[in-house]
Amino acid sequence: MTRIKLIATDVDGTFLNQQRTYNHNRFAxxxxxxSSASIRFVVASGNHLGHLKDxxxxxxxxxxxxAENGGLIVDHNRTLAEAQLPLPVVREVVQAILADQTLRPQLLRLSGAHGTYLNRQDRSLDEASQDYFFNNLVRVxxxxxVNDTIYKINGEWPNDSIQTIAAKLNAHFPGLINATASGFGSIDIVAPHMNKAVGLTQLAATWHITPAEIAAFGDNxxxxxxxxxxxxxxxxxxxxxxVKEVADLITPHDNNHExxxxxxxxxxxxxG
Structure with a gap:
């Protein structure tokens, strides 16, 4: 095995079990x-930074x-890079999605630097999960x-339709966005050039670590x-x-069994 210098992991469905926790003592x-082996550990997630810190x-x-599927990179509370969606693009995408019944979700959220925004009248399909994932909700x-730095548009659709809807969104806005299914009936819409691979590579380069020296875990x-x-x-x-199609290895055990x-x-x- 190539010398691994960085380990990155997704969170939900990967590092966390179904109870949304992990073995604290074992992981610590x-x-x-x-640290003793000079291997860095990185969280790579579609979630917003505040939730990940919690x-x-x-x-x-x-x-x-x-965080934000690569849109925000933070190390020891220092922002190293961010990739925002231009506000004109955000507004164009939001207007088009809400006007098209074949694309319209249960709700849309805008993940920004100062809050996660959603329409005042909208209600999540799973309010308990929304309360868990978003500790910075701002109803508008x-x-x-909305006038903020926006990293991501996030929407809720029926879980069995998210791959199809994501493909439709990418076809509808070529070169403007990158829409990807993030699981649990959710789609994340980020800048067209952005994904976790891009963000992780940017971060690793600051430490002079090549992609070949990275191990990464994911489920979606x-x-x-x-x-x-x-x-x-x-x-x-x-x-x-x-995801399994592109992986070098599949874990012997699932996320519920560490x-x-x-x-x-x-x-x-x-x-060694």
Missing amino acids: AQLNRL VFAPTPQVQTFV DDLTQ DNDREMLAHVGLGVAMRNGTDS GVLDVIDTILADQ
Whole structure:
């Protein structure tokens, strides 16, 4: 195995189990071993930064995040890079989606630097999950009037339709966006050149780490580019077929049985 210098992981469906937690003690011990082996640990997620910090609060050694599907890169509270959707594009996409019954979701959210915005009258298909994922909700009368740095548009559709809807969105706005299914009935819409692979590569370059020296874990379509791009792409046993197709390895165990932590142990053993 090529010398691994960086491990990156998706969060939901990958690092976290169905109870949205992880083995804090085991992972904290691994972080110490990773540090001793000069292997960096990075969270690469479609979620917004505040939520990710909450998730990893039990293990405060985790301080590096590729959030918003690569749109925001933060290391020890320092922003290294951000890729925003221009506000004219945001407004064009929002207006078109809401006007087209074949594309219209249950609700839309705009993930920005100062909040996650949604229309005042909209209600999530799963209010409990929305409360979990978004700790910075701001309700507004009109999404097209939001004035903030926007990293991502996020929408809720029936879970069995998200791959089809994502493809329709990309065809509808060629060169303007990158829409990708992120699981759980959710689609993330980011800048056209942006995905987790791009963001992770930008971050790794600041540490003089090449893609071949990265191991990455994921379970869904928005992890596909990242797993295909790195030296060791690891798909979860519970992951989608499209992610497994590009992976170098599939975890022996799923996210409910510490599949990521098991492979991290293997990487540490192989690195000596």
